Amino acid sequence: MSRESGASNAKKWALVAAGVGLVYVLVRHRQKLIAPLWRVLPHGNILRNRRVEVINSAQDPATQLIIKELKQHCQKFKVLGFDCEWITVGGSRRPVALLQLSSHQGLCALFRLCHMKQIPKDLRELLEDDAVIKVGVAPQEDAMKLSHDYGVGVASTLDLRFLCVMAGHKPEGLGKLSFRHLDYPLDKNWRLACSNWEAKQLEPPQLNYAANDALVAVAIYEKLCRDLEPRHFWDRRQLNHQSLRQKFEPFLDVDFTKGFSLSVTANGVTRNKPASGTGSSKEKKFVPKKQQYRQLVTQSKAFYDNCFLQAPDGELLCTIDRRKATWYVDQNLGTRICEEPLTVRLNFEPAGRAVGEVGRYYQTPKENRCVVCGQSDAYLRKNVVPREYRRHFPVVMKSHTSHDVLLLCPSCHQLSNISDLRVKNKLAVQCDAPFKHCDGMVKFHDDPELKRVHSAGKALLYHGDKIPAAKVALMQQTLLDFYTECSEVTEDLLRQAVEVDYRVENSEFCQHGERVVQQYRDHFGGLVELERLWREHFLQTMQPRFLPDLWSVNHNADRLEVRANEGRVDEADLLVAGLDTKPKIG
Structure with a gap:
């Protein structure tokens, strides 16, 4: 092989090596190179x-x-x-x-x-x-x-x-x-x-x-x-x-x-990983700085005991938890019929019995798992209709609310709470019911003049020797302008100023939840419409795959109609709910 041929081959191999190296660099660092x-x-x-x-x-x-x-x-x-x-x-x-x-x-x-x-x-x-x-x-x-x-x-x-x-x-x-x-x-x-x-x-x-x-x-x-x-x-x-x-x-x-x-990952919101777990390196934990967090206590033991409660003739009324079943027995209001599953038969005639799908819902055993994803190792109770609204409902609509208390795993619970904020914001606009932190919607507001008097008295009483003379003179004048009967600023006057309460109650203040309930009760079709809104929102945003059988967006309306037919509900409560006061026959 001639020297020229060898040199030519060497150049070819050098170019090939350079090309391979360039390809490697481009592939290896493609993100950094392409990012700009x-x-x-x-x-x-x-x-x-x-x-x-x-x-x-x-x-x-x-x-x-x-x-x-x-x-x-x-x-x-x-x-x-x-x-x-x-x-x-x-x-x-x-x-x-x-x-x-x-x-x-x-x-x-x-x-x-x-x-x-x-x-x-x-x-x-x-x-x-x-x-x-x-x-x-x-x-x-x-x-x-x-x-x-x-x-x-x-x-x-x-x-x-x-x-x-x-x-x-x-x-x-x-x-x-x-x-x-x-x-x-x-x-x-x-x-x-x-x-x-x-x-x-x-x-x-x-x-x-x-x-x-x-x-x-x-x-x-x-x-x-x-x-x-x-x-x-x-x-x-x-x-x-x-x-x-x-x-x-x-x-x-x-x-x-x-x-x-x-x-949070690129695929959406995922379940929190334990601190000691390996997890995926692509997951990034979202924890905004300087925020207050409410401690969420999860429950790993069974929430539904699925004990049975019977009428005196043996007809099944509903499933209840073990503590409630034991209470009936301890109070001599019921008799233990069976141990597994625990079954208690009442010693008195109940006010009502299971009727239609509403009754069958309460008779059906419930599963101890997240109704959205099915996770069963830890869960929290989710109020589908938030408490801040439910607490302002009439008693007849606050009783038997277990239908709207569902089990969610911690991740689904947090995601559901986030999506709830969107509905609350819309309700705030629809019902003219701003949240407490909104402009003008605070229970108390500061009176500017009283606050200046309070601040001046506090500053002079506790830090007067450290304040420049010119500023002291301004603060003293503020106090004398307010206490017109005084000719000089004394220690007693300063203490009196410190005790001034500058917080004034806002006469227009109304809690967001209370205002929304009032508006739906009086103008938007009754409280069953507010319930339906929250239930439909839960179904649309969370798309639960493991809901209890017979769970319904119209549950309370159906339950109240049953009670109306039995004469066990006042017309005033039906009007508040937004239902026809005439009971249906047949």
């Missing part, structure tokens, strides 16, 4: 095609055209970037001044609500459209403010931080999410955030700040959804938004900071 490309692609089109439209009047014909265009953009890609801006004057928040909505095609509409005074009908329909998801960071807070200020309900809000957790990323603020996932820095200068959004005309930096917040929200959503459905970089198929929505459906209209501890 993925960061650029989603937001590139949106920001490159950015078009900002400012709407100042509901009557302007252009307003309807822009809203119509937004709706058209949502025909295929049912997602809008959503954000709001407002100002604070004297420590009090003013109504929302600016509403930002952006589509995936780069259109950002800035609705200056402070000038419009009301929300146009077409815009209201878009906000209330359950099929269109409104994405952002903490969008529920903005939605709540819009509801409070303009009486519009914003449906299907989604906090992007939920998607971050599901995709295994760190949940952060919008600015950090934009930089991390889009490689696009947002201008989050506090001077812009706190600028005058009610100004006669917004400055270009304000318009840019407001528009970009909504636009990048859509781009971040796209990027995180692609992370939930990983593909090869050459696969440019459209996202399957229907399957994606099913994954994050439980998190729609839910506040990210509510403090639920979940294990």
